[in-house]
Structure formats: structure tokens, C-alpha cells
Amino acid sequence: MWTVPRPKYRSGLNEEKLTVNIGGVKVVLYGDDLKRYPDSRLAELANCSTQNVELLSSLCDDFDPGRNEFYFDRDPDSFKCIIDVYYFDEIHIKTGICPICFIKEMEFWKIDQSVLDECCKSYLSEKEQELREIANKVKVILEDMDVDQCITRTQRCQRFLWKLMEKPGSSLPARIVAIASFLSILVSAVVMCVSTIPELQVTDAEGKLVEHPTLEAIETACMLWFTAEFLLRLASSPNKLRFVLSIMNIIDFMAIMPFYVVLSLTYLGTTSMMELVNVQQAVQALRIMRIARVFKLARHSSGLQTLTYALKRSLKELGLLLMYMGVGIFVFSALAYTMEQSHPETLFRSIPQSFWWAIITMTTVGYGDIYPKTTLGKCNAAVSFLCGVIAIALPIHPIINNFVVFYNKQKVLETAAKHEVELMELKSGRQARRKSDE
Incomplete structure (x- = not known):
């Protein structure tokens, strides 16, 4: 007792x-x-x-x-x-x-939950959040399993197309589509880089260097693939508004649109739009926006997605790092400007110009374009890059720890969701056997 x-x-x-x-x-x-x-x-x-x-x-x-x-x-x-x-x-x-x-x-x-201590309330809210995430994962798994239970043929086709474009693990064709999309992104990125090599460029009628026709054809094929993929995903999306407002889908749209805008400026704007003075600069700027398609890799890589979420959870540590670096840059650049004024050949003309020196010194880059020439200036530089090393090293462990914790948590949640689905299937099987026995 x-x-x-x-x-x-x-x-x-x-x-x-x-x-x-x-x-x-x-x-x-x-x-x-x-x-x-x-x-x-x-x-x-x-x-x-x-x-x-x-x-x-x-x-x-x-x-x-x-x-x-x-x-x-x-x-x-x-x-x-x-x-x-x-x-x-x-x-x-x-x-x-x-x-x-x-x-x-x-x-x-x-007993009311208000009597729980604050530490236990935060722990409870964290567990409730995990349960909601497990429930969402279970919901997604069940939706993938209920393709054949759709009411109409249109709904079944839409669900099948959505799985084909968004669920690489659902079937072999879906995996092939994901691999093709991934390779298209890589090919497009390589073509964008190779097209800037002068030896691989050709001269147009005006005597200017432009992209090689072969590379331009490869780029066009990749863009047609990206366009078809985006439109199919949009058409098969069960929630169009959520699809349009998604960050990754906005990036996909921004990676596709410059291609068609450049076509409009080049081929359709011969009468009015080509009269603009800066139209060539606009075309060049839109071509540079093609680098946005590199971010499309995150949609096919769970590791990049986990890294992004881990960085979001580390905003506090990153904010402290930027604040510390900002204070250090301001202090050491002001000291460097003051100490170097006594030298006749000083390279520190102003404090804003010294900001650049403080940034490359505290980050240990050290280009050497601006450097101190006095003894006090060199001592200030030594202290600045030592402080920079410490400032950069301090938040590394929390950021890595957040990444590991979040990655392991996602693995546990996925396993728990699959286990929950298995239990639901087992219970439904038992209930079916009981009904058959009756």
C-alpha cells in the first residue's frame, strides 16, 4: 500500500x-x-x-x-x-x-490541463505537433492507396497523373518521370554554363556572339519538358490554390517564364518592343534568371528539403551570427580607417570602403586588394580575423545538431506513419473476417 x-x-x-x-x-x-x-x-x-x-x-x-x-x-x-x-x-x-x-x-x-507545468505544456505541444505530422503522412499514404476508389473516371485519371508526377516511389513509371526531370534540370544547367564559353558561341548577322544553335535546341527541349511537367502537375493537383502558392512551384514558374518572355522580345517584338533602348539588357537579365531552375532540384531531393527545414529552425543561431559579424565589421572597419590615416599610402579612404576589407578579413577570404600598412593596423587585422573565426565556428554545432535532430525526427515520423497504416490494414482485415464468419 x-x-x-x-x-x-x-x-x-x-x-x-x-x-x-x-x-x-x-x-x-x-x-x-x-x-x-x-x-x-x-x-x-x-x-x-x-x-x-x-x-x-x-x-x-x-x-x-x-x-x-x-x-x-x-x-x-x-x-x-x-x-x-x-x-x-x-x-x-x-x-x-x-x-x-x-x-x-x-x-x-x-483534471484540467491548465495545472500542467510550463515545461510539460511545451513538451505536450511538441508531441501533439508530431502526431499531426504523422496523421498528415498517414492521410497521404491512404490517398495514394485509394486511387481505385475514386468515383468517376476523371478523378481516377487525375489521381493517377498526380501520383505519376509527384510520387516517385508509387510506381516504376513515376520513378522514370522523376529521373527524367532530374536529368533535364542537370542538362539545362550544364547547357546554360557551356553556352557562355566564347569558343562555343557563333556570330549572328550583326556580328555579335550568340549561343550555338545546338545548345539552343537542347535548351528549348528542356524548357518544353519543364513546361509540360508544370502544366500536368497543375492540372492534376487536387488543390489548385495550394499548388499555385507553393514556394517550389513559384520557383518552377519563375524558371520557365523567362524563356517565353525572351522569345516574345526576340521574335514578336520587332515593331514596338524592339524599339526600346534597353531591350537587349532585358533579354540578358531574363537569361540569367535561368539559374532559378537549379532550385528545382530541391523538389526531387529529400536531403535538400531537410537542409532547408533545418536552416529554418536555425534562424535564431544564424541571426546571432549575422548580428555578431555586423558589429565586428563596423568596429574593425572604423578602427582600421582611424589607424591607417597616418600612413601616406593608405588604402582605407573611408569607413564604408573599409567595410569591404572587414568582411573579407573576418570571413578569412583575404583577397589582398585592401590591406593595412601600419603596425597598429596589422594588429587590428589579426584580432578581426580571429574574432571572425570564432563567430563563424560558434553556431556551427547548433545548426548541425538541428539538421540531425530534424532528419532523425522525419525518419521516425515516416516509420510511425507506415506502422499506423499497417495497423489500420490489420484492423480492417480482422473486421472483414469477423463479418464473413457471421
């Missing part, structure tokens, strides 16, 4: 005692303490008469009138945490107890 210790100032002999059996563990409680939370189940049990059998049956699982003992088929470890609220006005979730199951225990004992 486990008897809750009584405070010395409340050790009266005539106090009403309540014996409860929680999963085989006996606990002796005192009525005055339980009445501090009158809406709880134990307080109602303490106020209930033993003659009211119907009410007792609704409050506990069983009752022994001879021993005056109440039985509950509940978790005793969770109960040890819950009864703390009657003595300390707060509850802590002990290590090893599932927070979601603990909340269900609190609901059973009619």
Missing part, C-alpha cells in the same frame, strides 16, 4: 480517508485534500455515499464495501503524477510516460 505523506500541520486523526486501488497499487488519500478540486473524479468519489451504488459504478470500476476500497483499471505511474495537483497545485509528466496517454488519464480523473 502506498500512503501519501501528510503535512505536519494537517495530521488530524479524524480526517476522512479514501483508499483507492489503481491497477493493483493501493493508495490512501485524504478527503480534505481531494476537495480542493471539487470537480475532479476523486473529489466526487469522496463526497459520494457508499449507499448510492449507481453513482459509485459511474465513478469507479469496482467497489469493495467490506474494505471500503475503490478499484480503477488505470495506469498507476500516471496516477502518481496526477495526485500531485492536490498537494502542489501543479503536475509534472515524468520521463517514460506518453504525454498523449497522460492527457487521457487527466481527462478521466477530470
Whole structure:
């Protein structure tokens, strides 16, 4: 039997005692303490008469009138945490107890969640977020499994096309499409780089160097593939608004549009648009925007997506790094400008010009285009790059730790989602067998 210790100032002999059996563990409680939370189940049990059998049956699982003992088929470890609220006005979730199951225990004992300590509330919210993520993953898996249950043929075709374009692991054709898209991105990036080599360029009628026709044909083929892929994904998307507002889809759109704008400026703008003075600069700027298609790789790489999410979780560390570097750049550039003014051949003409020197020094790049010539200036430079090394090294560990934690968490959530789907399939199979047996 486990008897809750009584405070010395409340050790009266005539106090009403309540014996409860929680999963085989006996606990002796005192009525005055339980009445501090009158809406709880134990307080109602303490106020209930033993003659009211119907009410007792609704409050506990069983009752022994001879021993005056109440039985509950509940978790005793969770109960040890819950009864703390009657003595300390707060509850802590002990290590090893599932927070979601603990909340269900609190609901059973009619204890409000507001009595949870702040640390436990944050832990609980984190677990609830994980459960929501698991539920979303389970929903996605179930949607992929229910293609044949669509009502109309159009819906089945739309779902099949969506899986083909967005779910590489769903089938062999979908994997082939993903590989083709990935190779198209790489080929397009290589063509963009190779087309800038002067030896591979040709001269047009005006005597200017332009892209080689072969490279331009490869670029056109890649852009046609990107366009068809984007339109098919848009047409098969179950939620068009979410698809349009997605960051990765916006990047895809921005990588495709410059190609068609350049075509419009080059071939369709011979009368009005080509009269613009800066039209060639506009065309060149739009061609440079083709580098945006490199970011399309993130849509096909879970590693890049995980890195992006990890960087989002490390915004605080990155902000501290930028703040520290900004302060250091301002201080050391001002000191360098002041110390170098005594030298007749100084390279530090102003403090804003010294910002560039401070940036390349603190980041240990050191181009050598601007450097100190006085002894004090060299000492200032030594201190600046030592501080830069420390500033860059300090947030590396938290950022890497966030990446590892997030990556492992995603793996665990994916495994949990698959396990949940397997359990659902097992339960549905059992229910089908029961119906067939009946």
C-alpha cells in the first residue's frame, strides 16, 4: 500500500480517508485534500455515499464495501503524477510516460490541463505537433492507396497523373518521370554554363556572339519538358490554390517564364518592343534568371528539403551570427580607417570602403586588394580575423545538431506513419473476417 505523506500541520486523526486501488497499487488519500478540486473524479468519489451504488459504478470500476476500497483499471505511474495537483497545485509528466496517454488519464480523473507545468505544456505541444505530422503522412499514404476508389473516371485519371508526377516511389513509371526531370534540370544547367564559353558561341548577322544553335535546341527541349511537367502537375493537383502558392512551384514558374518572355522580345517584338533602348539588357537579365531552375532540384531531393527545414529552425543561431559579424565589421572597419590615416599610402579612404576589407578579413577570404600598412593596423587585422573565426565556428554545432535532430525526427515520423497504416490494414482485415464468419 502506498500512503501519501501528510503535512505536519494537517495530521488530524479524524480526517476522512479514501483508499483507492489503481491497477493493483493501493493508495490512501485524504478527503480534505481531494476537495480542493471539487470537480475532479476523486473529489466526487469522496463526497459520494457508499449507499448510492449507481453513482459509485459511474465513478469507479469496482467497489469493495467490506474494505471500503475503490478499484480503477488505470495506469498507476500516471496516477502518481496526477495526485500531485492536490498537494502542489501543479503536475509534472515524468520521463517514460506518453504525454498523449497522460492527457487521457487527466481527462478521466477530470483534471484540467491548465495545472500542467510550463515545461510539460511545451513538451505536450511538441508531441501533439508530431502526431499531426504523422496523421498528415498517414492521410497521404491512404490517398495514394485509394486511387481505385475514386468515383468517376476523371478523378481516377487525375489521381493517377498526380501520383505519376509527384510520387516517385508509387510506381516504376513515376520513378522514370522523376529521373527524367532530374536529368533535364542537370542538362539545362550544364547547357546554360557551356553556352557562355566564347569558343562555343557563333556570330549572328550583326556580328555579335550568340549561343550555338545546338545548345539552343537542347535548351528549348528542356524548357518544353519543364513546361509540360508544370502544366500536368497543375492540372492534376487536387488543390489548385495550394499548388499555385507553393514556394517550389513559384520557383518552377519563375524558371520557365523567362524563356517565353525572351522569345516574345526576340521574335514578336520587332515593331514596338524592339524599339526600346534597353531591350537587349532585358533579354540578358531574363537569361540569367535561368539559374532559378537549379532550385528545382530541391523538389526531387529529400536531403535538400531537410537542409532547408533545418536552416529554418536555425534562424535564431544564424541571426546571432549575422548580428555578431555586423558589429565586428563596423568596429574593425572604423578602427582600421582611424589607424591607417597616418600612413601616406593608405588604402582605407573611408569607413564604408573599409567595410569591404572587414568582411573579407573576418570571413578569412583575404583577397589582398585592401590591406593595412601600419603596425597598429596589422594588429587590428589579426584580432578581426580571429574574432571572425570564432563567430563563424560558434553556431556551427547548433545548426548541425538541428539538421540531425530534424532528419532523425522525419525518419521516425515516416516509420510511425507506415506502422499506423499497417495497423489500420490489420484492423480492417480482422473486421472483414469477423463479418464473413457471421
